[in-house]
Amino acid sequence: MSASHRRITLRDIARRASCHFSTVSLALRNRPGIPSETRARIQRAADELGYRPDPLLAPLSSYRREPTGRYRATLAWVTNFPTRDGWRDVEIYREYFAAARERGQSLGFRLQEFWLREPELTPARATQILAARGIEGLIIAPQPTPAEVLTLEWERFSAVVIGYSVARPALHMVCPNQYRCMKLAMDQLLRRTYRRIGLVMLQASDDRVEHNWLAGYLVAQQQLEPANRLPPLLLERWDERKFAAWLRRHRPDALVSKCAETLPALRALGYRLPQDLGAAFLTEVKSSRETSGVNEAPLEVGAAAVDYLAGMMHRNERGIPARPRRLLIDGTWHDGRTVRAPAGP
Numbered sequence: 096m097s098a099s100h101r102r103i104t105l106r107d108i109a110r111r112a113s114c115h116f117s118t119v120s121l122a123l124r125n126r127p128g129i130p131s132e133t134r135a136r137i138q139r140a141a142d143e144l145g146y147r148p149d150p151l152l153a154p155l156s157s158y159r160r161e162p163t164g165r166y167r168a169t170l171a172w173v174t175n176f177p178t179r180d181g182w183r184d185v186e187i188y189r190e191y192f193a194a195a196r197e198r199g200q201s202l203g204f205r206l207q208e209f210w211l212r213e214p215e216l217t218p219a220r221a222t223q224i225l226a227a228r229g230i231e232g233l234i235i236a237p238q239p240t241p242a243e244v245l246t247l248e249w250e251r252f253s254a255v256v257i258g259y260s261v262a263r264p265a266l267h268m269v270c271p272n273q274y275r276c277m278k279l280a281m282d283q284l285l286r287r288t289y290r291r292i293g294l295v296m297l298q299a300s301d302d303r304v305e306h307n308w309l310a311g312y313l314v315a316q317q318q319l320e321p322a323n324r325l326p327p328l329l330l331e332r333w334d335e336r337k338f339a340a341w342l343r344r345h346r347p348d349a350l351v352s353k354c355a356e357t358l359p360a361l362r363a364l365g366y367r368l369p370q371d372l373g374a375a376f377l378t379e380v381k382s383s384r385e386t387s388g389v390n391e392a393p394l395e396v397g398a399a400a401v402d403y404l405a406g407m408m409h410r411n412e413r414g415i416p417a418r419p420r421r422l423l424i425d426g427t428w429h430d431g432r433t434v435r436a437p438a439g440p
Contacts, residue, residue: 103146111140124411167203170232170404171225172196175211176239187378187393188237191257194397195234202405204232211245218246226251231413232404235261241303250414253407255400259305265419267407269400271391272423273304273377277311280351280375280389281318283428286437289349289373290319294327295338296353301329308377312351335360349373349434358386358433373434387431396424 105123109116114137122129122137129137172192174182182188196206207230211221225233225247232253235245238260245261256266284292294312301308309327316324328341333356342364350357352374366372376388399422407413 103141103144107144108137108141108146111144112137125413126411168232168408169205169207169228169230170199170234170401171209171230172206172236173209173211173233173245174236175243175245177212179210179212181239182236185237187391190393191236191397191400194394195401198398198401202401204401204405206234206401209233219248222248222251232408234400234404235266237303241299253404253413255404255407257396257400258303260303264415267403267416267420267422269396269403269422270304270424271393271396272425273307273391274311275423276377276389276391276426277308277351278315279426279428280377281312281315283387283437284349284351284373284375284434285318287349287373287435288438289434291323291325291346291348292316292319293325293341293345293347293350294329294352295341295350295357296327296329297333298329298331300353308353330354335363339364347372349375351375351377353377368433369435375434384429385431385433386429387434388429389426390429391426392424399424 105116105119108119108123112119112133114133118129118133119137119141122134123141125134172195176182182192192206199206207228209221209225209230213221216224231251233247233255235254235256237258238245241260242262243260244263249264254266256268258270259268281292292315294309296308309329312327325345325347328338330337333354335356338357338360349372353376357376358368358374361368361372361374368374374387376386378389378391403422
């Protein structure tokens with residue numbers, strides 16, 4: 096092979112940058128501990144030589160660095176609720192965690208909970224503890240409220256957030272595709288010849304997903320005749336009187352809801368489902384439930400978060416990304432007993 100076509104190695108870069116080849120390896124992987132001037136000099140030398148990492152050698156290198164056995168590293172499941180286990184009160188969050196832990200184990204990672212509201216835990220101290228545990232990969236769990244701002248020394252970590260509830264920093268995100276989930280629910284109801292389809296939801300639920308639930312509903316409403324288009328009922332908190340008044344005023348023949356109170360309220364008001372009214376529910380975590388609706392595929396979301404994070408760590412991508420990406424997972428329809436059968440195949 097001619098010199099002009101010879102593959103550029105780390106030792107070539109080391110000679111150009113006047114340093115040890117192990118330093119080159121660390122600098123090109125953006126590992127902490129390398130002075131910024133040294134890192135810049137090495138990366139400049141690599142560019143001048145035309146160095147390109149070999150994607151076929153990367154897995155071999157990773158294998159060689161891996162200790163005996165399956166274990167590779169520990170990932171952190173980062174929570175921020177007022178109490179340590181507050182996130183466990185939400186069933187879909189438990190599903191995310193279980194799936195992330197299982198996928199992590201299959202890839203050789205251990206998933207460890209890390210609570211950001213530990214007493215006297217500052218961002219600097221949190222970063223220090225994570226680093227001391229050798230944790231470089233973070234899965235940021237859904238936050239207790241929308242638009243949370245989290246502070247860590249992000250340049251030290253690869254991080255992926257589940258859901259929309261972190262406003263800053265803007266990290267890569269894995270999330271159910273709520274817009275398409277809503278469209279799926281509406282399409283399924285239309286297949287069952289429902290025509291006056293309403294939406295009942297807490298405003299906070301829609302706020303948490305950047306209004307993707309509402310956007311899907313409003314777009315789907317355009318498929319209906321103008322006389323059949325219904326305004327959504329968005330509540331600050333559950334209010335059965337407002338719900339009953341909305342039903343009387345708009346006379347839906349079906350509705351989509353994310354409120355747990357909807358089904359018992361309908362029965363208390365004397366509605367028979369699906370004879371009098373069809374009802375489809377969002378975030379149907381367990382497909383064995385009686386209710387019809389959309390399963391947001393939380394197991395796939397949790398597993399995808401680990402897959403994406405593992406890829407980032409393999410590529411040595413750390414810090415806040417210049418262009419955050421969103422990986423959206425479609426949901427599936429569950430045919431329970433609260434809507435009638437489709438009109439056709």
